[in-house]
Every structure is written in C-alpha cells, then in structure tokens.
Amino acid sequence: xxxxxxxxxxxxxxxxxxxxxxxxxxxxxxxxxxxxxxxxxxxxxxxxxxxxxxxxxxxxxxxxxxxxxxxxxxxxxxxxxxxxxxxxxxxxxxxxxxxxxxxxxxxxxxxxxxxxxxxxxxxxxxxxxxxxxxxxxxxxxxxxxxxxxxxxxxxxxxxxxxxxxxxxxxxxxxxxxxxxxxxxxxxxxxxxxxxxxxxxxxxxxxxxxxxxxxxxxxxxxxxxxxxxxxxxxxxxxxxxxxxxxxxxxxxxxxxxxxxxxxxxxxxxxxxxxxxxxxxxxxxxxxxxxxxxxxxxxxxxxxxxxxxxxxxxxxxxxxxxxxxxxxxxxxxxxxxxxxxxxxxxxxxxxxxxxxxxxxxxxxxxxxxxxxxxxxxxxxxxxxxxxxxxxxxxxxxxxxxxxxxxxxxxxxxxxxxxxxxxxxxxxxxxxxxxxxxxxxxxxxxxxxxxxxxxxxxxxxxxxxxxxxxxxxxxxxxxxxxxxxxxxxxx
Amino acid sequence: xxxxxxxxxxxxxxxxxxxxxxxxxxxxxxxxxxxxxxxxxxxxxxxxxxxxxxxxx
Numbered sequence: 159x160x161x162x163x164x165x166x167x168x169x170x171x172x173x174x175x176x177x178x179x180x181x182x183x184x185x186x187x188x189x190x191x192x193x194x195x196x197x198x199x200x201x202x203x204x205x206x207x208x209x210x211x212x213x214x215x216x217x218x219x220x221x222x223x224x225x226x227x228x229x230x231x232x233x234x235x236x237x238x239x240x241x242x243x244x245x246x247x248x249x250x251x252x253x254x255x256x257x258x259x260x261x262x263x264x265x266x267x268x269x270x271x272x273x274x275x276x277x278x279x280x281x282x283x284x285x286x287x288x289x290x291x292x293x294x295x296x297x298x299x300x301x302x303x304x305x306x307x308x309x310x311x312x313x314x315x316x317x318x319x320x321x322x323x324x325x326x327x328x329x330x331x332x333x334x335x336x337x338x339x340x341x342x343x344x345x346x347x348x349x350x351x352x353x354x355x356x357x358x359x360x361x362x363x364x365x366x367x368x369x370x371x372x373x374x375x376x377x378x379x380x381x382x383x384x385x386x387x388x389x390x391x392x393x394x395x396x397x398x399x400x401x402x403x404x405x406x407x408x409x410x411x412x413x414x415x416x417x418x419x420x421x422x423x424x425x426x427x428x429x430x431x432x433x434x435x436x437x438x439x440x441x442x443x444x445x446x447x448x449x450x451x452x453x454x455x456x457x458x459x460x461x462x463x464x465x466x467x468x469x470x471x472x473x474x475x476x477x478x479x480x481x482x483x484x485x486x487x488x489x490x491x492x493x494x495x496x497x498x499x500x501x502x503x504x505x506x507x508x509x510x511x512x513x514x515x516x517x518x519x520x521x522x523x524x525x526x527x528x529x530x531x532x533x534x535x536x537x538x539x540x541x542x543x544x545x546x547x548x549x550x551x552x553x554x555x556x557x558x559x560x561x562x563x564x565x566x567x568x569x570x571x572x573x574x575x576x577x578x579x580x581x582x583x584x585x586x587x588x589x590x591x592x593x594x595x596x597x598x599x600x601x602x603x604x605x606x607x608x609x610x611x612x613x614x615x616x617x618x619x620x621x622x623x624x625x626x627x628x629x630x631x632x633x634x635x636x637x638x639x640x641x642x643x644x645x646x
Numbered sequence: 647x648x649x650x651x652x653x654x655x656x657x658x659x660x661x662x663x664x665x666x667x668x669x670x671x672x673x674x675x676x677x678x679x680x681x682x683x684x685x686x687x688x689x690x691x692x693x694x695x696x697x698x699x700x701x702x703x
Contacts, residue, residue: 221655221692224685228658235665235682242681265687272680289675289683 159189159255164270164282166195166215166261169418170358170462171315172202173440175260177331178319182258183208185325192252202437204419205335216245249273259283260319262301267291281322288609293602297322300530303602305461310522310595312460312509316443332465334422334445341420343386343412345427350386351493352424352447354433355400355413356393361456362435364477366399373400375486377407380493383429388421388438389413430493431464439464450492452485459502460509471502471511522592529599535632538592546586546593547633553583554627561620568612576619600626655693662686 161182165175172195183191190210193203197214223238250273259270259282271285271292283302286292293299297318304311305318313321320327345352353373357363364372373385385407387397391414401409416424421438425431425445432450433439435457442449442464449464451471459471470492474480491498502513515523524536538544557579564572584601587594600622607618662685669679 217688217692220685220688224658224662224689225651225654228654228661233661233665235662235685238685239678239681242684246681263687263691265684265691268680268684268687272677272684285680287675289670289680 159186160192160252161186161189161256161258162192162194162213162249162252162254162273164194164257164259164261164266166263166266166269167199168358169199169202169437170435170440171260172199173437173444174316174462175319176206176208176440176444177316177327178258178260178323178325179206179208180331180333181320181325181327182323184328184331189255192254194249201418205337205339205422207336213249216241246272250275255279256281256323258323259298260322262298262305286609290609291605292608293605295322296530299602299606302605303598304526304530304595305458307456307458308591309458310519310526310591311458312511312523314463314465314508314510315461316465317508317510318461332444332446334426334441335419339417339420339423341416341423343410343416343420343424345386345424346384347427347429349382349384350428351383352386352388352428352431352433352438353400354431354436354438355387355389355396357434357436359435359456361477362454363396364434364452364480366396367403368477368480368482369396370400370403371482372486372489373409374404374407375483376489377404377409379486379490383493384408384410386424386428387411387413388416388424432489435459435462442466442469448492450489452480460511463502463504463511465504465510467504467506469504470498471504471513472500473502518591522595525592525595529596529629538633540590540592543590543592544633544635546590547630548635550583550586550593550597551627551630551634553579553586554623554630557583558620558623558627561616561623565613565616565620573612596629652693655689659686659689659693662689 163175163179165172179191183189191208192211192213193209194213194215195203196217200212200214203209203212219241220238223241224235227233227235227238256279257270257274259266262283267283267285270280270283274280274284280294282294282298284292284294293302301318316327355369387400387409389397394414397411397413401411421441422445425442425447428447430448430450431438431442434452439449439451443466446466448466448468451459451464451469453459453463453471453473454477455475459473463471472485472488488498488501502511504510505512521536521538527533528535560575560579584597587597603622604619607615662682666679666682666686669682
C-alpha cells in the first residue's frame with residue numbers, strides 16, 4: 159500500500175509532520191510512504207526513516223515556464239499546463255491508497271483533487287468536482303474554521319494531524335534521527351544553551367539588539383552557562399549584533415554555517431533551547447530538548463508551541479514591546495530548574511499547555527469544545543456577546559423564512575439575496591471574538607454541503623440554519639427568561 | 647526573491663487568473679481549468695516568496 163503525504167509548507171511544518179509519518183508507518187508497517195515537499199525545504203525530511211520516497215514539487219520548472227509564457231499576450235499557458243499534467247500523471251501512476259494533505263493551503267487542495275482517484279481515502283483539504291473548496295473530514299474542517307492566529311483553538315497541530323488521519327501518537331513517534339550529521343561544533347549537555355536567533359516570520363522574531371540585551375542579562379545571572387547561536391545565513395546580522403552587545407561573553411555563533419539536519423546533533427547535546435516560533439522548536443520536540451519559547455500574540459502557541467517535557471512558553475504582546483530583563487530572569491529560572499511564574503508549561507495531556515488564561519479566553523475555548531465535542535455550553539455574563547446572539551438569531555430567522563420561500567417557489571435573484579444575508583450575518587463576527595468563532599462554525603457547516611441541484615442545496619442549508627437556531631437559543635436572553643419563568 | 651522576479655510572477659499570476667476565468671466561463675470547471683488554477687495558486691505562493699500557509703496558517 160502506498161501513502162502520499164503532501165506537506166508543501168515550510169521547515170517547521172514539515173518537522174511537525176514527523177510524528178504523524180512515524181505513526182502511519184507503525185500502524186501500516188508494510189506501507190510505502192511518499193512525501194511531497196518543496197525542494198527548498200526538503201532538507202527537513204533528512205533523517206526521517208519512515209519516508210520511503212521524497213517527491214519534490216518542480217517549483218523552478220513551473221515558475222520559469224509560467225513567467226516565459228506570460229510574456230505572450232495571448233498565452234494559454236499550454237507548455238506550463240503540460241508540465242502540471244506530467245507531474246499529476248506521475249503522481250497518479252503511483253496508485254496511492256491514501257492521500258494525506260497536511261498542507262492546508264489552496265494550492266495543495268487543488269493538487270490533492272487533481273491526483274485523487276479513490277475519494278474515500280483522502281484526508282485534509284481538497285476540492286469538489288466543481289472546484290469549490292472541500293474539507294474531506296471533520297478535523298480538517300475544524301482546522302479551516304478554528305485554527306490559526308488570534309483564534310481560540312488549543313489543540314496542537316501535531317495532535318490535529320494525527321486525529322485527521324485517525325492514528326494515535328506514542329512517545330517513540332517523537333524521536334530524533336538515529337544517525338549523526340557530522341557537525342564539528344561542540345556542545346555540552348550541562349552547559350550549552352542553543353539560541354535560535356530567527357523565527358519563521360519577521361513579525362515573530364526579535365531584533366539583534368533585543369536578543370543582545372536579553373543574553374547579556376541572562377549570562378550575568380547564569381555565568382555557568384554558554385550560549386551557542388544558530389540560524390540561517392540570512393540571519394547572520396542578528397548574530398553579529400548579539401555578539402557586539404556581549405563582547406566579553408562566552409557566546410559561540412554557528413549561524414549560517416550549520417546545515418538544517420545538523421541542528422539535531424547540536425540539540426541532542428545541549429542543555430536546552432531558547433527560541434521564538436521557529437523550526438528549531440519542532441526539532442527540539444524530537445530530540446526532547448526542553449525549550450524556553452519566546453512567543454507573541456501573532457502566534458498561537460497552543461498550536462505550535464514546544465512539546466518537549468519541561469518546556470515553557472513566555473508570551474509577550476509584540477516583539478517591539480518586550481521586557482528584556484523580565485525575559486532574561488524567567489529564562490534564568492527555567493535553566494536553573496526553578497518554578498517559572500507567569501508562563502505556560504508543557505504537559506502530556508491535551509491541551510498541551512497549562513497556565514493563567516482569562517475568563518474570556520476560557521469561555522471561547524469551552525464554546526469550541528461545546529460546538530465540536532458535544533461538551534456542555536459554557537455560561538457567560540458577557541452582555542455584548544448576548545446582544546450579538548440576539549441579532550444573529552434575528553438574521554438567521556430571516557434566512558430561514560427566505561429559504562422556505564425559495565424552497566416553495568424559486569425566484570430570480572434568490573441566491574443574490576441569500577448571499578447578502580450571509581454577508582450581513584458574517585459581519586457580526588467583528589464585534590466579538592466568540593461570535594466570530596460561532597459564525598466560523600456555521601460557515602464550516604455550509605462548506606460541507608456538496609454541489610447539487612438548487613433545491614437540494616436549499617434543503618441542506620435549511621437544516622443548517624435550523625440547527626444554528628437551536629444552538630443560538632442557548633444564549634438568548636428571551637429564551638432563558640422564558641425558561642426561568644416556566645420553572646417558577 | 648528579487649523585485650524583478652516578483653514582477654514577472656505577478657504578471658504571470660494575473661494572466662493565469664484571466665485564462666482560468668475564460669476557460670471556466672466557456673467550458674465550466676474541468677481538468678483543464680484545474681491545471682491552470684494549480685499554476686495560479688502556485689504563482690500566488692511564489693509571489694509571497696514561498697511564504698506558503700504555515701500549518702497554523
């Protein structure tokens with residue numbers, strides 16, 4: 159049996175797919191696992207024995223071809239289409255028994271649909287036959303609706319990926335490659351702390367002078383430790399600034415001179431890792447190296463934070479407003495094995511972190527669990543939330559009336575009117591994050607409706623709106639007052 | 647990615663989207679239009695400097 163995993167995202171995302179890949183090999187030991195990645199990030203599969211074949215997206219060929227053909231005003235991109243066709247045919251010829259799209263991107267959804275022959279064994283984003291977006295399973299629908307920055311999801315991406323394919327992850331799925339990658343740099347497990355100077359995106363990274371201050375203060379508190387800087391060649395300037403701030407300190411820089419897989423060797427022989435949101439965190443999950451993760455509001459650490467036992471997440475608002483002394487002090491407490499206050503700690507059970515959260519955040523998380531896991535609906539005294547519910551309930555009822563009218567007698571511009579009503583309802587999301595969450599659940603339900611004749615779609619939509627109405631009633635003041643009066 | 651390459655890709659993206667619309671309008675969504683769409687989405691991601699959607703988008 160052949161299994162294809164599409165992972166067209168970046169280094170960190172590929173490392174987060176390692177545990178899933180190993181779990182699949184464990185569950186299907188006779189399977190042949192192929193992994194489709196971008197060439198630029200294929201180094202992230204080096205050392206993953208569970209993968210039998212690495213397939214690279216022919217990015218350069220496609221890019222050159224479309225750029226050349228775009229010069230012709232009347233181009234129909236016939237050569238580029240041939241390249242895509244060849245690639246699709248090659249993948250189809252493998253006759254994959256399972257196709258797992260772990261990428262969650264539009265490109266991967268179209269590609270998944272194009273190579274799919276057996277529609278029952280597809281996981282993740284794909285397309286209906288009319289090209290509209292299709293989530294093949296409930297987990298990828300949850301991913302689409304509720305996962306990402308500034309959302310309330312608290313499930314880790316690795317757990318979601320495993321749930322999507324319905325496999326359980328075990329401890330051995332998180333392990334580093336068995337081989338060494340031949341780095342000559344030395345680290346000491348009791349002494350060396352790796353510091354990844356960059357991050358997956360600029361908005362998630364600190365400037366060199368900020369790292370410089372943090373490192374200076376940290377080394378004053380922890381002179382027994384040494385720092386080893388790691389990062390890509392493009393991040394060399396950050397390392398130089400850190401070194402300039404700490405001229406007499408014990409800091410080594412391996413930035414720009416270490417290949418990605420060699421980081422495993424360094425992590426395995428280090429005391430711990432200090433990093434913002436980056437691939438190093440996910441590599442540390444595999445080497446089981448404790449991590450002090452400096453995170454920001456632009457990252458949902460619940461989804462991508464460090465999983466190695468003993469790791470912590472320090473959450474600041476934005477990189478520009480960090481308190482370097484506070485970070486250094488907490489980092490020092492962390493390396494000394496003290497109980498660090500005001501951070502989130504890693505735990506084995508889900509959600510993978512615990513720490514102080516606000517009432518509003520907890521309400522949203524409980525609401526998610528109620529919507530998707532049939533947990534009880536949480537109680538709230540939030541007046542704005544309840545007011546929004548009233549409005550949405552009214553709009554939803556108008557929707558139901560119109561759907562019933564169209565059901566009886568289709569009228570011109572019916573779809574247009576429904577679209578307008580839909581937009582009005584969705585716009586309520588901007589008033590309250592919990593309302594936005596609720597509306598994303600509703601929109602997700604509609605996305606699951608397959609292309610069909612208009613009356614069949616109307617029937618399906620009607621069911622969704624009726625279900626939505628019963629759900630909204632939980633938070634309707636008028637309903638709860640009525641219930642109270644009845645009880646009295 | 648250089649500004650020049652980005653401009654070339656942006657031009658390609660615009661033309662791919664036009665080609666896609668043209669095919670869909672005349673023949674509906676088909677294997678042919680899907681391939682153009684794949685190229686358009688590919689170009690979009692390349693324009694964003696291979697800044698593809700991360701796992702957590």
